[in-house]
Amino acid sequence: MDIVFEKVEHVYNARSPLARRALYDVNVAIRSGAYVAVVGHTGSGKSTLLQHLNGLLQPTSGAVKIGEETITSHKRPKQLKPLRKKVGVVFQFPEHQLFEETVEKDICFGPLNFGVPEDEAKRKARELIKLVGLSEDVLAKSPFDLSGGQMRRVAIAGVLALEPEVLVLDEPTAGLDPRGRKEMMEMFYRLHREKQLTTVLVTHSMEDAARYADEIIVMHEGTVWGHGTPEEMFRDADKLAAIGLSVPETVKLKQQLEKRFGVVIPSPCLTLEQTAEAIQQLFSKVSVHD
């Protein structure tokens, strides 16, 4: 499902003394199956942009096209319900949205709401609980008896239960320790690869953007400052510094190695084969004097 923003403007509290323009002239496309990171300084409009993807916010002017659906200021919220199924959003601290007596009921809530038969919803819950790295016996427990990290996995299973075509992640690892962060990011990456799930990640971590995304959208003061591959977006450190962003250390190292040895290191080196190939390339260029 391709996504296209056309001249999107969003004003909070429009036509009131508290009016605040959070987005303007946003023109950007996200192709079906891509993994896109949205980065930018605090207040640059990332969360506002993201909330347009499932109709939680509607543009004040312009349009957001998501597959066959076009969201404009005229759409009534009821008309946007089908979109909520196609686009799953994992907000910051999604565990705060858990409310059912058992984990199973929580995961089944969305599908039942969309008319999925109970047996089918329960079967899905058993499949998903494993997919997010938990065991089946968790299903009978109260979500509130789980650890914070486990609760978050349950909440994510609940979003996946609707089988979205697009997964939108707003700082999904906020508050987790480094190991928990890595496990969760790897889980989202696996989902993206295995299910060809279009993934849009809002993050403050330039390392995560560089490591996982095919494309990066850089937001600045309410509009798109840049959009391209990680290589393109991280090419000019000074330009990024001028809008308060920095090139991640791993990318700097990669750039230095490429410059020094005249090789191209695939980015990111995700598979063992890619890593081995990059090392081989480097060794072939390095002489004893290097």
Ligand SMILES: Nc1ncnc2c1ncn2[C@@H]1O[C@H](COP(=O)(O)OP(=O)(O)OP(=O)(O)O)[C@@H](O)[C@H]1O
């Ligand atoms: N509900 C709201 N009402 C009024 N103004 C808002 C609201 N939400 C956000 N804003 C304003 O809109 C602008 C963009 O905010 P947004 O949350 O989209 O930025 P962000 O890039 O996601 O920031 P952060 O990285 O801090 O989450 C900011 O100036 C913010 O103060």
